[in-house]
Amino acid sequence: MSMVAIAVLALLALCLICGAILGFAAVRFRVEGDPIAEQINALLPQTQCGQCGYPGCKPYAEAIAGGDKINKCPPGGESTIQALADLLDVEPEPLDAVEGEVPPRVAYIREAECIGCTKCIQACPVDAIVGAAKQMHTVIVSECTGCDLCVEPCPVDCIDMIELGSNLQSWKWDQPLAPGQLIASDREQAA
Amino acid sequence: MTSLNVWDIHGGIHPPERKALSNRTPVRQVPLPARLVLPLAQHLGAPAEPCVTPGEQVLKGQVIAEASGFVSAPLHAPTSGTVSFIGPQPYPHISGIPAPAIVIESDGLDQWIELQPRTDYRELPPSELLEIIRQAGVSGLGGAGFPTAVKLTAPPTQAIHTLIINGTECEPYITADDLLMREKAAELVAGIEILEHLIKPQQVLIGIEDNKPEAIAAVRAAVGERPYVVKVFPTKYPSGGEKQLIQILTGEEVPSGGLPADIGMLCQNVGTCVAIHDAVLLGRPLISRITTLTGEALAEPMNVEALIGTPVAELLAFAGLDSSKLNRLIMGGPMMGFTLPSLDVPLIKTTNCLLASTRAELPPPPPALPCIRCGECAEVCPASLLPQQLHFFALGQEHEQLKAYNLFDCIECGACAYVCPSSIPLVQYYRAAKGEIRALEQKQQKAEHSRQRFEIRQERLRRAEEQKEADRQARAERAARAKEAQAQAGTTPSQDDPVARVQAQKVGLSDEQKKLKIEASMAQVALKKAEKQLSAHATPELEAQVAELRIAASNAQKALDEANAAAPPVEATAAPANDEAAKKAKIEAAMLRAQVRKLEKLETRDTEQQAELTRLQAQLASAEQALANAQQSAPPAKKPVADEALKKAKIELAMKRAELKKAEKAGADEAELNKLRDGLVSAEQALHTAEENSAKPAPELVRTEKRPIDEQARALKTEVAFARADLRKLERATDSDTAAIEAARQRLSDAEHQLQKHTDS
Numbered sequence: 001m002s003m004v005a006i007a008v009l010a011l012l013a014l015c016l017i018c019g020a021i022l023g024f025a026a027v028r029f030r031v032e033g034d035p036i037a038e039q040i041n042a043l044l045p046q047t048q049c050g051q052c053g054y055p056g057c058k059p060y061a062e063a064i065a066g067g068d069k070i071n072k073c074p075p076g077g078e079s080t081i082q083a084l085a086d087l088l089d090v091e092p093e094p095l096d097a098v099e100g101e102v103p104p105r106v107a108y109i110r111e112a113e114c115i116g117c118t119k120c121i122q123a124c125p126v127d128a129i130v131g132a133a134k135q136m137h138t139v140i141v142s143e144c145t146g147c148d149l150c151v152e153p154c155p156v157d158c159i160d161m162i163e164l165g166s167n168l169q170s171w172k173w174d175q176p177l178a179p180g181q182l183i184a185s186d187r188e189q190a191a
Numbered sequence: 192m193t194s195l196n197v198w199d200i201h202g203g204i205h206p207p208e209r210k211a212l213s214n215r216t217p218v219r220q221v222p223l224p225a226r227l228v229l230p231l232a233q234h235l236g237a238p239a240e241p242c243v244t245p246g247e248q249v250l251k252g253q254v255i256a257e258a259s260g261f262v263s264a265p266l267h268a269p270t271s272g273t274v275s276f277i278g279p280q281p282y283p284h285i286s287g288i289p290a291p292a293i294v295i296e297s298d299g300l301d302q303w304i305e306l307q308p309r310t311d312y313r314e315l316p317p318s319e320l321l322e323i324i325r326q327a328g329v330s331g332l333g334g335a336g337f338p339t340a341v342k343l344t345a346p347p348t349q350a351i352h353t354l355i356i357n358g359t360e361c362e363p364y365i366t367a368d369d370l371l372m373r374e375k376a377a378e379l380v381a382g383i384e385i386l387e388h389l390i391k392p393q394q395v396l397i398g399i400e401d402n403k404p405e406a407i408a409a410v411r412a413a414v415g416e417r418p419y420v421v422k423v424f425p426t427k428y429p430s431g432g433e434k435q436l437i438q439i440l441t442g443e444e445v446p447s448g449g450l451p452a453d454i455g456m457l458c459q460n461v462g463t464c465v466a467i468h469d470a471v472l473l474g475r476p477l478i479s480r481i482t483t484l485t486g487e488a489l490a491e492p493m494n495v496e497a498l499i500g501t502p503v504a505e506l507l508a509f510a511g512l513d514s515s516k517l518n519r520l521i522m523g524g525p526m527m528g529f530t531l532p533s534l535d536v537p538l539i540k541t542t543n544c545l546l547a548s549t550r551a552e553l554p555p556p557p558p559a560l561p562c563i564r565c566g567e568c569a570e571v572c573p574a575s576l577l578p579q580q581l582h583f584f585a586l587g588q589e590h591e592q593l594k595a596y597n598l599f600d601c602i603e604c605g606a607c608a609y610v611c612p613s614s615i616p617l618v619q620y621y622r623a624a625k626g627e628i629r630a631l632e633q634k635q636q637k638a639e640h641s642r643q644r645f646e647i648r649q650e651r652l653r654r655a656e657e658q659k660e661a662d663r664q665a666r667a668e669r670a671a672r673a674k675e676a677q678a679q680a681g682t683t684p685s686q687d688d689p690v691a692r693v694q695a696q697k698v699g700l701s702d703e704q705k706k707l708k709i710e711a712s713m714a715q716v717a718l719k720k721a722e723k724q725l726s727a728h729a730t731p732e733l734e735a736q737v738a739e740l741r742i743a744a745s746n747a748q749k750a751l752d753e754a755n756a757a758a759p760p761v762e763a764t765a766a767p768a769n770d771e772a773a774k775k776a777k778i779e780a781a782m783l784r785a786q787v788r789k790l791e792k793l794e795t796r797d798t799e800q801q802a803e804l805t806r807l808q809a810q811l812a813s814a815e816q817a818l819a820n821a822q823q824s825a826p827p828a829k830k831p832v833a834d835e836a837l838k839k840a841k842i843e844l845a846m847k848r849a850e851l852k853k854a855e856k857a858g859a860d861e862a863e864l865n866k867l868r869d870g871l872v873s874a875e876q877a878l879h880t881a882e883e884n885s886a887k888p889a890p891e892l893v894r895t896e897k898r899p900i901d902e903q904a905r906a907l908k909t910e911v912a913f914a915r916a917d918l919r920k921l922e923r924a925t926d927s928d929t930a931a932i933e934a935a936r937q938r939l940s941d942a943e944h945q946l947q948k949h950t951d952s
């Protein structure tokens with residue numbers, strides 16, 4: 001009987017000590033914020049376009065950390081979904097968007113038509129539009145994320161979304177066909 | 192003297208050299224082209240910024256585009272003529288994407304701008320010498336096109352001890368440097384001297400492959416007694432790579448991801464040295480270069496000295512291009528060059544070779560087969576990488592693994608693909624993977640940048656919102672405080688009745704009141720300001736100032752209140768009263784008075800009206816009596832209240848007196864006059880009681896000097912004040928005798944008596 005009591009007491013003491021250590025660690029080494037949400041946020045393209053249904057990339061990152069689907073980011077496309085799937089160890093899903101993946105674009109203001117209402121400036125999440133009331137506005141291309149949030153508020157519809165396309169700086173080599181894909185190569189040769 | 196030892200590099204291949212095609216004839220001049228296309232990006236770094244406009248006349252050697260950053264190079268007109276166009280033009284790039292360029296229509300005169308040769312460069316400070324090289328637009332002519340001045344100024348982590356001159360030219364077909372060394376050995380050595388003067392290395396090594404005996408002989412002859420070491424080493428591809436050449440000549444390896452400067456070395460191409468010579472000793476900017484035109488599709492392969500911007504088609508035509516034979520036109524060599532998408536592109540500063548090959552010469556690669564893991568590629572890799580592993584990682588897009596296997600140390604020499612038995616285009620995999628990784632990194636950077644901007648914007652909006660909220664609260668608080676202060680300071684009898692107070696303020700403010708009001712509010716504002724200042728930076732001076740201002744403000748407010756209280760009310764209703772009874776009596780009196788006035792105004796009154804008037808006047812008199820009583824019974828705690836009553840009584844008296852006089856003048860009957868006289872007497876009584884209530888005028892009233900009082904009263908008051916002051920002085924002084932004090936007291940009481948008498952009269 002005393003043996004059982006000793007064992008129970010020993011285990012109890014062990015539990016209490018471990019619990020105290022864990023409790024102390026939880027307080028002492030407390031992690032501020034949600035590290036997973038931060039990691040997810042780092043993978044998102046930060047266009048702040050709101051196409052996911054959240055007001056910006058960070059809220060979506062927090063929503064994903066809270067269990068939302070990972071396929072709601074059209075600007076990020078498949079690569080972002082893949083990266084999120086790797087990070088969260090879930091199955092990648094096809095992109096959930098009306099238009100599917102869109103190529104990178106930037107906003108362009110037809111300056112002759114701009115009336116200087118500043119509505120687009122207020123809509124831009126990254127301050128990429130310069131201008132003042134009753135002055136012509138224009139887009140700083142290098143800062144534009146192509147979120148198209150400025151298109152909707154424009155009262156005179158003078159904002160276009162222009163595809164960036166390929167230039168000498170962004171051009172890159174294509175990956176060759178994987179070896180052994182003879183049929184494609186044969187077709188190439190026959191041509 | 193350094194030993195002539197050379198080291199070997201890992202790997203390397205020995206492809207057919209095919210240099211004999213073009214190195215048998217001397218360098219020839221190309222006829223002046225009619226049209227030159229000068230892309231703004233002919234070097235690594237930021238494209239140049241055009242400084243001419245279409246239609247402008249330019250001279251040979253004139254700057255047409257300026258460097259737009261530190262890592263950038265200016266561009267010069269290769270011949271005289273007219274700028275005809277600035278905009279996108281065909282550009283020598285595998286993508287075939289046009290690039291911005293300046294087009295010059297040659298005028299055929301080839302007229303030089305005035306040149307400024309600096310043969311005295313040894314006297315120049317290094318910075319000025321570097322500026323000459325920078326302004327001449329010299330960029331690396333070996334292939335990469337890095338701006339030379341930047342390479343020379345880059346702050347070395349370690350002082351440069353070895354200057355290496357690269358005359359290797361290891362790639363098959365190309366003989367441009369070979370011919371340059373043969374024909375311009377003297378200029379080359381002069382250029383090396385400039386470099387040596389500029390960076391002061393301990394040793395200068397000139398590396399030349401042993402397949403160029405004529406060039407070696409020429410350079411050796413030109414070097415003469417100078418302490419430059421011409422090192423000749425066995426031909427092997429790719430020993431001309433910067434890092435490979437350093438290893439061959441010195442046995443040292445440039446660390447992974449590092450630069451030669453990290454181990455105290457600097458490498459310059461022979462062509463660049465000649466360009467530096469031209470820039471400094473001749474004052475000529477970089478406007479032409481020696482280029483190899485070769486390949487079996489050309490009737491006359493040769494080396495030419497061509498102006499930058501000459502269309503490739505013209506150069507090839509000069510060398511006798513047979514377009515029917517032409518299969519692939521390559522800019523650069525067969526190993527590292529790239530296929531040109533069209534013949535319209537111009538020659539640029541980095542073009543060392545144009546290879547017009549036939550199909551038999553460079554057959555299209557057979558279809559790639561799966562890797563058999565033979566390991567040949569790893570054996571030939573000059574950078575000691577594992578091409579096979581890299582290939583698999585590139586296939587699987589495993590970017591982390593690619594980086595871990597040092598993909599970015601790959602110099603894309605093509606040796607691995609050359610030996611691959613499966614004909615796998617390995618280099619293309621690496622290029623694609625590098626591009627992908629760089630693009631992703633850029634995207635990541637942009638995302639990070641956007642995130643920061645977004646967060647900063649959010650923060651800014653939040654701050655603006657907070658500021659707005661704070662302002663709103665501050666306003667509300669201020670309003671509440673002002674109200675409170677007014678309520679506290681407002682000693683008018685109607686302080687419980689804001690409507691009456693507002694009315695009182697609105698109705699009949701005398702000029703003096705207005706002035707006092709302005710003064711009070713100004714004092715209040717000054718106080719607020721000082722308080723704000725104090726809250727921002729609390730210093731003792733400010734504190735003292737605030738205290739002072741507070742007193743001043745309260746004084747001003749008090750004066751204003753006094754004046755408000757003392758001011759003669761224009762309307763009876765405007766006269767404030769804090770006693771219900773007094774109010775009632777007042778209203779009654781006012782009503783009666785109005786009725787009396789109405790009747791009095793009538794020119795002819797019938798007896799009935801006359802009787803009514805008399806009755807009303809009697810009622811008015813009694814009402815006024817009642818009012819006076821009521822005001823008398825009102826608590827005299829507040830002096831201004833009593834003061835108010837006194838004023839009112841005085842006015843009442845004056846009015847009564849005027850009424851009586853009017854009646855006397857109008858010749859009214861005795862009974863009526865008597866009544867009026869009675870009224871006057873009762874008014875006088877009321878005045879007396881009021882005066883008793885307000886026995887002494889408030890000191891503030893004395894202070895507000897501008898109050899209308901008559902001369903005599905003023906004189907008397909002054910006398911009283913003086914007397915009082917004298918008395919106090921005497922009382923304070925301990926040694927003054929009692930007689931003097933008594934006399935002063937007597938004087939004061941006399942003066943007070945006189946003043947009292949005067950006020951009473």
